[in-house]
Amino acid sequence: MSLPARVTTLVIAFLAVVAGGIFVALHFIGSQPPTEDYTPYASGGQVNVTLMTTAQSTVGQKPDWVSYFIQDPKTKQWVHTTYFAVPENTTVNVTILGYDGCTPLRNPLWGRVTGTAGNVENVSYFNGKKYSNPVNISTFDSYADCSVQHTFAIPGLGVNVPVASVTTLNENNNLCGTSPCTAANGTADAPHTVVKFSFKTPDGTGTYQWQCFVPCGLGYVDGNGGPMGTPGYMMGQLEVQA
Amino acid sequence: MTEPSGVSGDAPGPAPEAGGRRDAVWLITLWIILSVVGCVLVYVVWGPHLPPGDASSSASSQQFDFRILGTIATPVVVGVLLYFGWALAFWRQKPGDETDAAPIHGNARLAVTWITVTGAIVLFLAAFGTYELITPAGAGAGQGPQPIWKPAGTVTSSETSWVPGGKNILQVQVIGQQWAWTYRYPQFGGFETTQLELPVNEPVQFNVTSLDVIHSFWAYQLGVKADANPGINNVAYTTPTSTGTFVVRCAELCGIWHGAMFNYGKVVTSGQFMIWARLTRTQLASVTRLLPPYALTYDPTDISDLGKVNTELGLTGAGGGYYNPADPEQP
Numbered sequence: 145m146s147l148p149a150r151v152t153t154l155v156i157a158f159l160a161v162v163a164g165g166i167f168v169a170l171h172f173i174g175s176q177p178p179t180e181d182y183t184p185y186a187s188g189g190q191v192n193v194t195l196m197t198t199a200q201s202t203v204g205q206k207p208d209w210v211s212y213f214i215q216d217p218k219t220k221q222w223v224h225t226t227y228f229a230v231p232e233n234t235t236v237n238v239t240i241l242g243y244d245g246c247t248p249l250r251n252p253l254w255g256r257v258t259g260t261a262g263n264v265e266n267v268s269y270f271n272g273k274k275y276s277n278p279v280n281i282s283t284f285d286s287y288a289d290c291s292v293q294h295t296f297a298i299p300g301l302g303v304n305v306p307v308a309s310v311t312t313l314n315e316n317n318n319l320c321g322t323s324p325c326t327a328a329n330g331t332a333d334a335p336h337t338v339v340k341f342s343f344k345t346p347d348g349t350g351t352y353q354w355q356c357f358v359p360c361g362l363g364y365v366d367g368n369g370g371p372m373g374t375p376g377y378m379m380g381q382l383e384v385q386a
Numbered sequence: 387m388t389e390p391s392g393v394s395g396d397a398p399g400p401a402p403e404a405g406g407r408r409d410a411v412w413l414i415t416l417w418i419i420l421s422v423v424g425c426v427l428v429y430v431v432w433g434p435h436l437p438p439g440d441a442s443s444s445a446s447s448q449q450f451d452f453r454i455l456g457t458i459a460t461p462v463v464v465g466v467l468l469y470f471g472w473a474l475a476f477w478r479q480k481p482g483d484e485t486d487a488a489p490i491h492g493n494a495r496l497a498v499t500w501i502t503v504t505g506a507i508v509l510f511l512a513a514f515g516t517y518e519l520i521t522p523a524g525a526g527a528g529q530g531p532q533p534i535w536k537p538a539g540t541v542t543s544s545e546t547s548w549v550p551g552g553k554n555i556l557q558v559q560v561i562g563q564q565w566a567w568t569y570r571y572p573q574f575g576g577f578e579t580t581q582l583e584l585p586v587n588e589p590v591q592f593n594v595t596s597l598d599v600i601h602s603f604w605a606y607q608l609g610v611k612a613d614a615n616p617g618i619n620n621v622a623y624t625t626p627t628s629t630g631t632f633v634v635r636c637a638e639l640c641g642i643w644h645g646a647m648f649n650y651g652k653v654v655t656s657g658q659f660m661i662w663a664r665l666t667r668t669q670l671a672s673v674t675r676l677l678p679p680y681a682l683t684y685d686p687t688d689i690s691d692l693g694k695v696n697t698e699l700g701l702t703g704a705g706g707g708y709y710n711p712a713d714p715e716q717p
Contacts, residue, residue, distance in 0.1 A: 245699075246695070246696075246699075246701075247701060248689070248692070248696055248701055248702065250563065250597050250598065250686045251561070251563060251568065251578075251597055252673065252676040252677050252678070253568055253578045253673060253677065255673060255676060256670075256672070256673040282672070283672050283673050283676070285676050287676070287689055287691055287692055287693060287696065288691065288692075288693040289693055289695065290693060290695040290696045290699065290701065297566075299565070299566045299580070299646070299649070300646065302580070311695060353565075353643050353646040355564075355565065355643060357563075357566075359598070359686075368564050368598050368599065368641065372564070373564075373641050373642045373643075374642075375642075379642065379643060
C-alpha cells in the first residue's frame with residue numbers, strides 16, 4: 145500500500161472512532177427527557193402546571209422505579225418527563241396528583257413547605273371513594289404520620305413542597321399499579337392526593353434543578369440511586385424563559 | 387585530531403569561554419534584576435488579590451501561603467523563561483554549522499551550590515507548609531472528630547447557648563445530603579435552616595457531617611473545606627474577619643446534581659447575627675420539634691419516634707432498602 149493510501153486509511157479510521165465516540169456521548173450520555181413548554185400557555189402573569197407521581201413507571205424501561213409525569217399543556221396527555229419550561233416573573237400554579245404511598249423523609253426539615261404563596265400547600269385526599277375537604281398544610285411530620293410520598297424541591301429558588309400521601313395501610317395496599325394513573329386505564333380512582341401550590345419565577349431567565357428529597361430509590365444504597373439520580377424520574381429541570 | 391569544542395572548522399570567532407562568560411554575566415544580571423522586580427510584583431501587587439482572599443482567618447492564612455510560595459517560585463520561573471528566551475535569541479544554530487556544543491565537565495563548586503540552595507528551599511517549604519497547615523487552628527481544613535488545633539483562647543463551655551464576645555465558641559453543624567446543604571445551630575435551640583449566617587470576628591466551629599453519601603463542605607471565600615462523611619463528625623474552624631457574602635459548594639462528586647449543590651452564606655455583625663438567629667429560631671420552631679435531637683451524627687435508620695403506619699410498613703428515614711442478591715427482581 146502506498147504512503148498516501150496508508151495516510152488516508154489512517155485518517156478515515158481515526159475519524160470513524162471520533163464519530164463513534166461523539167455518537168455514544170450524544171445518544172446515551174447526553175440524552176435528555178423531553179421538555180414540556182408551558183410558556184405559550186401563560187396568561188395574566190400566571191401559568192398552570194400539572195404533575196403526577198406514581199409508584200412505578202410502567203411506560204419506561206425501569207418499571208420498578210417511582211416517577212414523576214408531566215401533563216402536556218396542549219394535548220393533556222401525560223408525558224414521562226421531569227423537564228418543563230415556564231415564563232419568567234410569572235406565578236406558577238402547580239397541581240400534583242400524588243399516587244404513590246408514603247415514605248418518611250431522611251431529613252424532617254424537608255417536611256416544611258417553603259417558597260410557595262403563604263408557605264403552604266393545599267391538600268385534598270382521595271381514599272378511593274371520595275375527596276376530603278382541601279386543607280392548607282405548612283409542615284408535615286413524616287415520622288409520626290408517614291404523610292409524605294415525595295417532595296418537589298427547587299433549592300435554587302427556595303421552593304420545597306412535600307407531596308402529601310395517603311396515609312393508611314389499606315390505602316397503601318391499593319395504590320395505582322399502572323402509570324400514568326388515568327381514567328383510560330382504570331387507575332385514576334386509586335387512592336391519591338391532590339396537592340396545589342403556587343410559586344413565583346424569578347425576574348430573569350435561568351435553569352433550575354428540582355428534585356425529590358425522599359430517599360425513594362428502592363433497592364439502591366441509601367435510596368439515592370436509580371430514580372433519584374435519573375432525569376425523567378425523581379429529578380428534573382425547570383427552564384425559566386423570557 | 388578533535389577540534390576544540392565550540393569552534394567550527396573555518397569560522398574564526400570569539401573564543402567560546404569568553405563568549406560564555408559574557409553571556410553568563412548578562413544572564414545572571416538580568417535574572418537578578420527581573421527576579422527582584424518579579425518578587426516585589428508578585429508579593430505586593432498580585433498577592434493581595436490571590437484566592438481565596440482575606441475574608442477570614444483561614445482565608446488570610448492561605449492567601450499568605452500563596453504569596454510566599456508565589457514569591458519563592460518567581461526567580462525559578464524567571465530563570466527558566468530568561469534562559470529559554472536567551473537561547474532562542476542568541477544561541478541559534480547558524481546555517482551550515484553542524485558542530486557539537488561545548489562539553490560540560492563536572493563542576494564541584496556548582497554542584498554543591500546547586501544542591502545546597504535547592505535543598506534549603508525544599509526544606510524551608512516543608513517546614514513552612516507544615517507550620518501553615520497547623521495555623522491558624524488547622525487552616526480551615528477538616529480535622530476529624532477530635533481536632534488537635536483549636537482557635538486560641540476559645541472553649542466549648544456550652545453547647546446550648548452562645549453570646550458574642552465570649553470565649554464559648556459558636557457551633558454550626560453543616561449537614562450535606564443529595565443535593566443540598568443545611569445548617570443547624572445547637573446553641574440556638576437546634577434549629578436547622580438552608581441559610582448559613584455567621585457573625586464577624588467570632589471564632590466558628592463547623593461540625594460537618596452527611597446524611598447519605600460523601601460530600602465536601604467548601605466555603606470558598608472563608609478558606610474552609612471539610613469532607614462531609616455519613617456517620618462522622620468532621621470539625622473545622624475559622625474566624626470571619628469581614629462582612630459580606632460567600633459561596634458554599636460541594637467539592638466532592640456526589641451524584642448527578644452535584645454541580646447544583648451550592649448556596650450562599652453571609653457574614654454579618656454580631657448584633658445582626660443575634661437578631662437573625664433568634665428570629666429564625668422562632669420562625670422554625672414548628673419544624674425544629676420534628677427534627678431528631680441535636681447530635682454530631684445522624685442515623686436515618688434509627689428513628690425513635692416512628693408512627694404506627696411507618697412501623698407496620700417497616701419504613702425508616704433511610705428509605706431505599708436493599709434487594710436480596712438472590713431476589714430475581716433486581717433494580
